Amino acid sequence: METRRAGVPSGPRARRANVLACVGGWLVAVRAPGGRSAPVPEDGSLSDAPTETALPFRDDELADFLERTSRTFALAIPLLDEPLRREVGLGYLLLRVADTLEDAAPWTRDERRQALAAFESLLQETPGVDAGALSREWLSRPPSENAGYLDLLASTPTLLASLDAIRPEAGAILRHFVLKTVQGMGQVLAGASEGGLLQLGSLQSLRDYCYIVAGLVGELLTELFVLDPRLAMYAPNLRSLAPLFGEGLQLVNILKDARQDRKEGRVWLPEGVQLQDVERLAGEDLIAAARYVRALHLAGAPRDVLAFTTMPLLLAQATLELLVRDGAGAKVSRAVVSAQLNMLQAALDRGMLPEAVEALAGPMPGGP
Template sequence: MMDAPVGPASPLSDSEVTTLLERTSRTFALAIPLLEQPLRREVGLAYLLLRVADTLEDAATWTREQRRTALTEMEVLIEGGAGPGASELAHRWLALCPSEDAGYLQLLEHTPQLLASLEALRPEAGAILRQFVLRTVRGMREVLARATEQGLLTLGSLEELRAYCYVVAGLVGELLTELFLLDERLTTSAPRLRALAPLFGEALQLVNVLKDATQDREQGRSLLPESVRLEDVHALAASDIVEAARYVRVLHSAGASRGVLAFTSLPLQLAHSSLELLSRKGPGAKVSRSEVASQMEALQEALQRGVLPDDVNRLAQDR
């Protein structure tokens, strides 16, 4: 285990960021290392900050108001930066045990270091992270306002599901896009990338909702509306995956770095494979490790030749 922060918070080292990613993530722990620096660190910190927010929002043993209060406290921290209050709040959250996941608890413990790391980023990237993390935290608090007093969240329509996906994933797509657009080569493609960014995030989130439906119900969330046919959610996810592939193709055409193309292609490929598997086997089905390894190898081989993987190209040309 990493040592807990002692004294004034200092930025996390790159190896500490990697360790926290490995303990709190699945797909992104594989995808983020594909990026070049400084994007690798910036995207890694963005993920970890959003995972802190997710942990507070999903705290199964907390009431609705406890979760909303913690998100308000996180908002104040993001606005104010690292300071003695960050350590105090982190210890208060931990004392209430918001999760049984050791990795998530360790991440909360390092909240002061995360904030110090945020302050140490290049200014333009730090401003992007603050903007979108704050929007996500505020959106999560609004979503929780519709939960029961015990914190049970039920979505009642496809529109509510899409609104939820925008808060927890569409905004992430927009955050990533603004970081990518710090590369001046992509400037002329900015309007198209910004238009597709929320759908890129929605595609990945819808697949996660379908995959985690059973676990979500056990934890007090009913994100798949009972009034909506499962086939319609699958169809929306499939449509979004096509738009996500077009997003990657725009990046490729605009001259995005190999790291950015690898980072965006891998989650897309895994989401597509997962959706096909879920269609056949139902909630809980997961892509095997051997299939993940095979897709990563094919991805790197294609990018080495200067092209996108065949399955990404096929998806981008659908319809």
């Protein structure tokens, strides 16, 4: 579950993508429906852009977008087998579109809210709303300097065609939770300044924000997982823990980037709330996340789902321990990431969870 930020300029996220276009010179590569690319004219005119029916992403196109828009998800999603790999990938990309619109630094608060409302109409399949026309409108004044995000916006028709091509029940889940997220983002922006800057005022407002941008992601993933009938008996427990899993990952992300965010004018940690209280809440949430993973394991979840959910938990716990010790900005090294992945794979080979997860989850209910 990768977590996301909302309501402010993209900032640190821009480092994740390769520079594939020169926005300043209006030489933006726009992906036409069906995966082809069409250049935007240098005068910014988009009236002659292709309008043919969009086809779903090929597997390589989907993987390419994940690589260019999220280093973390590009690492985690290949751990999943099909059909979850494609479904989760599409879910992430839909949320990335919403996130890009909300984080549009060149746009005013009201322009961002209008763009989110238009995207909401697309997801609701409102008659007369054209995905191609909307994506061209968004790109007429690019909302981001991140070339991967802009290319994804240009491919909105292809993204929606891909959504229509997956399992119907999975498509309904994605639409439902992405819609809830988009609506929540609009509510967040309603409390921002005209320029779109937001400062949260309390620990509860921080938790509410985390639910919108991360807790709902946990719920989305859980509903996809419990389509597997083996997990049905554990579904209520998983559903109760899923928002806390997402909140924990988001809080760790906020704590990690707090110093850089403050430099760039973003204040997510509310005034008057002690840093230790946020760290404690994140730690409690990661305990819930460990219990979520253990519930999946006890339910007989397939290996790919266990790997996909356990890896971000291990990295978040390692990051939180560093943050408590060293403060904001601390990050786990690539060597630690590699070691954690190897440890995870070795444990799954034995039909077990890593000892660190079992220890974090604590004693089984009713156990000694």
